[in-house]
Amino acid sequence: MAKHIIIVEDDQDQRDNYQFALEQRGYQVTAYAGKDEAESGIKLQRPDLVILDIIMHDNIDAGFQLCAALLKIHPELPVLFLTERIGEIDRILGLRMGAWDYQPKPVSLDFLAEKVATLVRLSDIRVVSAETNDQKVKDIGHLQLLEESRQAKWQGQEILGLTLTEFRMIEALTRRPGNILTYDTLAQATHQHYVSNNTISTHIRNIKRKIKLIDAGFDSIKSEYGMGYRWSER
Amino acid sequence: MNSSNKRLRFRFNTQVLVFALVLISIPWLSYRFVAETRVFMIEGQTQAQEQLARGIVTLFQGRDDLLAELPYLDSQQVVFSHPLIGTAKVDGYTNEWLDYQLFAKYFGAGEDSEDGYSLLLGEKDDRIYGLVRIQDDKTVLRVKGTSRLDVSDHLRLTLPDRNGNKRRLVMVATASGAMEVWYVKDDWSTAQYVRPSSSFIIQAVMRPLVDGYLVEFALPNYFLNQRQEFGLAVADVDSEDGTMRHLKTLVGADTTIESHFNLLAMRAPEANRILSSLSRSDSQVVIYDNHLQVRASVGQVSPVTSEKIKPQGILERIQSWLNKGLDWFIAIPAYLNPVQAASQERDLLNRALDKKFVSGRWHKGPTEQILAVAAPIVDQEGELLGVVLIKQSTAQILGLQRRAMENIALLSFSTMLTILLVLLLFSWRQAMRIRRLGKEAQHIVDPDGRLRTNRLYNEIRAGDEIGDLARSFSGVVARLHEHQAFMNTMPRTLRHEVNNPLNAAMTSLENLQMHGVIEGQQRYIDSTQRGLVKISGIVEKLADAANLEEALHEDELEPINLYHLLKTYVHHQNPGTVEDVEDVMFEAENQAIYVAGVDYRIEQLLDKLLDNARDFRTSGSIITLRLYQQDYDCYLEVENSGPTIPEGLLAGLFNSMVSARAAGAGHAHFGLGLYVVRLISQFHGGSVSAHNLTRPEGVMFRIRLPILLV
Numbered sequence: 001m002a003k004h005i006i007i008v009e010d011d012q013d014q015r016d017n018y019q020f021a022l023e024q025r026g027y028q029v030t031a032y033a034g035k036d037e038a039e040s041g042i043k044l045q046r047p048d049l050v051i052l053d054i055i056m057h058d059n060i061d062a063g064f065q066l067c068a069a070l071l072k073i074h075p076e077l078p079v080l081f082l083t084e085r086i087g088e089i090d091r092i093l094g095l096r097m098g099a100w101d102y103q104p105k106p107v108s109l110d111f112l113a114e115k116v117a118t119l120v121r122l123s124d125i126r127v128v129s130a131e132t133n134d135q136k137v138k139d140i141g142h143l144q145l146l147e148e149s150r151q152a153k154w155q156g157q158e159i160l161g162l163t164l165t166e167f168r169m170i171e172a173l174t175r176r177p178g179n180i181l182t183y184d185t186l187a188q189a190t191h192q193h194y195v196s197n198n199t200i201s202t203h204i205r206n207i208k209r210k211i212k213l214i215d216a217g218f219d220s221i222k223s224e225y226g227m228g229y230r231w232s233e234r
Numbered sequence: 235m236n237s238s239n240k241r242l243r244f245r246f247n248t249q250v251l252v253f254a255l256v257l258i259s260i261p262w263l264s265y266r267f268v269a270e271t272r273v274f275m276i277e278g279q280t281q282a283q284e285q286l287a288r289g290i291v292t293l294f295q296g297r298d299d300l301l302a303e304l305p306y307l308d309s310q311q312v313v314f315s316h317p318l319i320g321t322a323k324v325d326g327y328t329n330e331w332l333d334y335q336l337f338a339k340y341f342g343a344g345e346d347s348e349d350g351y352s353l354l355l356g357e358k359d360d361r362i363y364g365l366v367r368i369q370d371d372k373t374v375l376r377v378k379g380t381s382r383l384d385v386s387d388h389l390r391l392t393l394p395d396r397n398g399n400k401r402r403l404v405m406v407a408t409a410s411g412a413m414e415v416w417y418v419k420d421d422w423s424t425a426q427y428v429r430p431s432s433s434f435i436i437q438a439v440m441r442p443l444v445d446g447y448l449v450e451f452a453l454p455n456y457f458l459n460q461r462q463e464f465g466l467a468v469a470d471v472d473s474e475d476g477t478m479r480h481l482k483t484l485v486g487a488d489t490t491i492e493s494h495f496n497l498l499a500m501r502a503p504e505a506n507r508i509l510s511s512l513s514r515s516d517s518q519v520v521i522y523d524n525h526l527q528v529r530a531s532v533g534q535v536s537p538v539t540s541e542k543i544k545p546q547g548i549l550e551r552i553q554s555w556l557n558k559g560l561d562w563f564i565a566i567p568a569y570l571n572p573v574q575a576a577s578q579e580r581d582l583l584n585r586a587l588d589k590k591f592v593s594g595r596w597h598k599g600p601t602e603q604i605l606a607v608a609a610p611i612v613d614q615e616g617e618l619l620g621v622v623l624i625k626q627s628t629a630q631i632l633g634l635q636r637r638a639m640e641n642i643a644l645l646s647f648s649t650m651l652t653i654l655l656v657l658l659l660f661s662w663r664q665a666m667r668i669r670r671l672g673k674e675a676q677h678i679v680d681p682d683g684r685l686r687t688n689r690l691y692n693e694i695r696a697g698d699e700i701g702d703l704a705r706s707f708s709g710v711v712a713r714l715h716e717h718q719a720f721m722n723t724m725p726r727t728l729r730h731e732v733n734n735p736l737n738a739a740m741t742s743l744e745n746l747q748m749h750g751v752i753e754g755q756q757r758y759i760d761s762t763q764r765g766l767v768k769i770s771g772i773v774e775k776l777a778d779a780a781n782l783e784e785a786l787h788e789d790e791l792e793p794i795n796l797y798h799l800l801k802t803y804v805h806h807q808n809p810g811t812v813e814d815v816e817d818v819m820f821e822a823e824n825q826a827i828y829v830a831g832v833d834y835r836i837e838q839l840l841d842k843l844l845d846n847a848r849d850f851r852t853s854g855s856i857i858t859l860r861l862y863q864q865d866y867d868c869y870l871e872v873e874n875s876g877p878t879i880p881e882g883l884l885a886g887l888f889n890s891m892v893s894a895r896a897a898g899a900g901h902a903h904f905g906l907g908l909y910v911v912r913l914i915s916q917f918h919g920g921s922v923s924a925h926n927l928t929r930p931e932g933v934m935f936r937i938r939l940p941i942l943l944v
Contacts, residue, residue, distance in 0.1 A: 011734050017741035024748055055730065084733035087726075087781060088788050106737035106770055109744040193740065194771040197841065198778060201834035205789075225799050225837050226806035 002028040003048040003120050008038040008066060009082075010056040018051065018082075021109040022116060035062040039069055046074050048120050052099075054083040054090065064097060071098045078119045082107060088202070101164045104192055111191030118150060118164060125149045140174045141220070141233045147171075157214045165190050166207050169200075173221065173231040182228040204229055250661040254654045261646035265639065272635045276628055280593060280605050283624050286512065287591070287609040290519060290622045293508060294611045297619070313339060314527040318358040319518070319535060324452045326411070326441030331356065331365050333535075336576045338367070351446075351468050360455045366468065370446040374471045376406045376414070383416055384423040385471060389438075389449055392465035393457050403431070405451060407440035413449065422469075517626035521611070524618050526583055535604065535625045575604065579623070582608045586621040603628040667693055667700050671707075678711060682912075683889065688715035721890075725780035729773045736773075740766050779890070779906040786917045791830040793942055796868060797822055799833060800861055803840055818844065822861035827868045828942040831918050839914040840872075842907040843935055847874035850933065867920075868941050873934040878926035887924050888912035908935075915939070 005027045009015040012033065019029045030047070032038035035056055042050065050070060054063030067079050079099040083090070086104040094102045100119055103112070125148045138145040144153040150167045152159045162170075168189035173181055187195035190203070204221060211218045222230045316334040323330070331354055338352040351368040366389065376386040388406040395401060402422065407413045415436045417426040438451035458464065509519055509532040521530040578596045585592045586608035593607045605626045611619045670692050680686055689712055693704035743759055743766075751759060778785075804820040840859075847857045851874035860871040879887065886892050892905040908922075915922040920939035927934055 011738060013738035014734065014741060017738065017745050020745050021741065021748065084730050084737070086729075086777075088785055105733045106740045106766070109741050109748075193767045194774055196771075196774060196778060198834070198838055199774075201837070202785075205834065223799075223802075223833055223837070224806060225803035225833070226840070 002026055004028045004030070005116060006038065006042060006047040006050045007031040008035070008050065009053045010034060017109065018112065021113060025113050035059065035066045039066060042070055043073060046077065048123065049078045049080065049116060051080050051082050054081060054085045064093065067097050067099055078123045080115065080119060095161060095163065106193055108191065108193060115164060115191060122150050140177060143174060145171060145174065154211050154214045159210050159214065161210055166203055169203055170207060173229060177231045177233055180224045180228050180230045186228060250657045254650065254657060257650050257653060261642055264642040264646065268635050268638050268642070272631055275631045276605065279626060279628065279631065283605055283607045283626055284593065287607040287622055287624050290512065291609045291611055294521065294619070294622065313353060313355050315355040315357045315362065316528055317531045318356040318363060322358045322363055324437040324439050324450050326439040326448060326450050328365065333576060336580055353466065361452050362455060363452045364450065366449040368446045368449065368468055370470055372472045373442060373447050376408045378408050382423045383418060383425060384469060387471050388469050390422060390467040390469060394459050394463050396459045403436070405438040405449060410440060410442055413438035413440050516630045517624060520623045521620055522583060522623065523620045524587065526587070526621070529620065535627045579606065582606055583621055583623060586610050587618065589618060598627065602632060664700065671700065671704055675707065685711060685715045685718050688712050722780065725776040729777040732769065732773045736766055736770055775906065779910055782910055782913050786913065789832040789835060791832060793828050794831045794833050794836065796827045796829050797825060797861060799836060800859060803837060804859055807844065816856055818857045818859055820859050827861065827863055829868065829918065829939045830942050835914050835917065839911050842911050843872040846907055847872055850874060850876045852876045863941060866941060866943070867938050870937040870939065871934055873927070873932060875930050875932035878931055879924060879933055884924055888922060
């Protein structure tokens with residue numbers, strides 16, 4: 001049975017493009033142009049994933065408000081923000097509200113489809129894993145990567161609030177520990193068309209910050225100034 | 235240099251002071267007015283005097299009986315009495331006699347003789363006053379208790395009473411000051427009574443002089459008989475045994491004063507009576523006979539002036555100071571001394587004796603002038619009978635002038651002071667308001683030239699022009715702030731507005747590819763996608779720069795070894811190339827320098843500086859990155875050879891959207907790179923500056939960062 005994806009986007013062109021691309025990839029897609037109609041529709045039937053724009057029409061926080069309302073009804077509902085609001089504050093706010101990921105525009109449809117697939121799979125896996133606790137784990141020193149559920153653990157503790165982009169970055173860094181990953185290589189993990197070095201550095205800073213909540217002495221990610229980053233075993 | 239800087243600048247208070255100085259012209263103009271009035275009044279006074287003189291002359295015309303009333307006896311010396319003016323005091327001083335010193339009669343061998351004496355007689359308030367100046371090389375005083383009265387220097391006065399009896403009085407001094415007055419017997423040496431006469435009736439005072447001594451005395455009018463006869467002799471005793479050396483009488487050679495009484499010529503009663511009707515408080519009318527002896531007089535020249543009272547209160551003191559200043563201001567610079575004044579008067583009288591109608595004017599004191607008119611009195615045959623002299627002081631006019639001046643001075647002073655204070659207060663307040671407004675205007679902009687607020691708070695409610703100015707300025711600030719807010723949000727707005735259609739276009743292209751494209755069209759789709767990615771990059775750069783300040787607040791400072799960071803950074807800038815040519819050269823001592831910072835922000839800063847240096851360097855030249863420490867700061871310099879920065883651009887080079895590049899020069903540039911460098915430097919507590927180099931020509935950017943003291 002096809003997974004049901006709901007898209008809430010006020011711009012018709014984008015809405016149609018997302019819908020077409022996802023339907024082409026076998027998803028059942030329902031698209032809404034506004035917050036209120038989307039809220040009514042989702043109340044009737046729980047979808048497998050919701051893709052939300054934040055600014056809709058004149059309401060600059062419509063996406064946040066809708067997210068809060070939906071998670072109240074369906075707390076485990078995977079929500080992906082797809083927005084042009086990419087400020088650090090917005091990103092943090094969205095994730096704290098319970099969104100699963102935060103994707104800035106403009107986005108590649110391939111990347112979007114991949115992210116949607118990942119999130120849907122994650123949703124399924126987390127339900128199953130919670131029951132069976134059986135999935136493939138990759139160990140790199142103190143780090144454990146649960147590849148299917150896209151979760152990571154440091155010293156056995158789950159790294160909380162890790163976004164998919166950040167998981168992908170850690171995954172890329174640990175693929176060949178000790179080797180330098182250039183900014184360009186790391187940019188691919190962001191699923192964005194244009195990524196500045198500063199955006200990469202901001203993601204790395206956030207990863208470090210989240211791991212340091214578990215281990216204050218964490219310093220496995222080394223800066224290779226002027227080039228990129230390197231994973232270094234302790 | 236701007237020409238306006240050379241212009242003379244007067245502060246507000248200075249302008250007010252200059253204006254206040256103009257106020258000084260008010261009392262000056264008032265003084266000129268009062269001075270002119272004084273001249274006019276004095277002229278009027280002179281004319282009135284002349285009219286009075288003519289009237290008196292008419293009255294006395296042909297009245298030789300009035301002026302020849304007194305029988306003159308050849309055998310008797312006549313001594314004329316003068317009307318004393320003001321307070322007559324028997325004190326041994328000559329204040330009241332000053333006007334008559336030229337009329338003193340000299341007796342003895344001659345005026346300069348060592349044993350002569352002079353006599354002046356005067357009358358006032360039914361008393362006869364005498365001033366005797368005796369020249370004596372040795373003054374012998376009476377020893378108290380001595381029975382004989384003629385063994386010391388003394389004055390002998392003989393006064394025949396109305397019955398023909400003679401009263402003999404001896405005035406003798408025991409010391410300087412009050413003299414004893416004794417009634418004596420015929421021998422002039424034995425006192426008639428036990429005690430001397432009461433000083434209430436007859437007063438006499440002796441005062442030693444350098445060349446002798448002076449005696450001033452006073453006795454009642456009724457001591458004289460009808461003929462007003464008296465005899466006066468000065469007994470000079472020099473010998474040790476008390477024998478009299480010489481007796482000087484009014485008639486020089488005769489020592490028996492009883493047989494040669496002198497006559498005291500008093501004023502003619504009838505003439506006085508006529509004149510009394512013309513008595514005026516501020517003028518003196520004197521009738522002289524043709525021997526220039528006073529026969530009648532009324533009035534006095536100078537009004538009696540009250541003694542000056544010492545100022546008590548502050549206001550009185552201020553008034554006193556003002557008056558002193560005024561005295562200096564209106565004082566007549568040169569005035570005659572009493573002797574010179576008397577000479578002037580004598581001269582006037584002599585001319586009148588020549589039957590001329592004359593007038594004169596002379597200064598008596600620093601604030602007083604005497605106006606005098608002398609007119610001859612003649613009988614019906616045209617023979618000169620006497621002279622009428624009218625003297626009047628301008629003291630009253632000058633007094634009036636002085637009072638007016640005092641009032642003007644006080645009024646002007648207080649008015650000027652008040653106006654000055656009010657003006658100073660006003661100007662101070664206005665200056666304060668303007669200064670406060672200026673201060674607020676200065677603080678409204680931060681060091682980077684951005685507005686801190688959207689309005690002014692000072693003077694906004696004031697209703698005057700400064701209030702208008704403040705409101706206008708506040709309006710301008712509000713508009714500028716709106717513009718600034720717009721400029722601040724513009725990149726975000728731009729990103730929002732651009733990203734949506736950009737996303738629509740990009741996703742449309744992807745869907746188009748999914749539908750399948752005709753062969754040969756794919757390259758156009760690729761080209762469009764590349765263009766869209768480039769647009770996306772531009773928008774991101776703008777938004778990143780706009781959000782940088784906000785984003786920096788999220789960063790946490792931690793110790794960074796700047797030497798290691800730079801060395802690594804430069805190492806990665808110079809990958810091993812085939813030609814093995816360095817792109818960036820790092821100059822630093824091999825020594826760790828720690829700063830509190832955010833490594834990827836410093837990396838971002840270096841990216842911007844190196845991008846900039848690469849864009850402007852001379853082709854093929856090496857960029858130098860230098861690090862050194864000086865005191866508590868470290869300096870990071872990025873230097874490239876190439877064209878210098880125009881001087882006009884140096885100051886604003888680190889502002890947002892400022893670029894030295896020509897439009898359309900290669901890649902898209904928005905003048906944000908150096909702005910980012912400045913923000914990051916400031917975030918680290920440092921600063922950035924740009925310097926043009928001359929040998930070789932190039933540019934150097936210097937970042938100063940405070941080092942972390944461990």
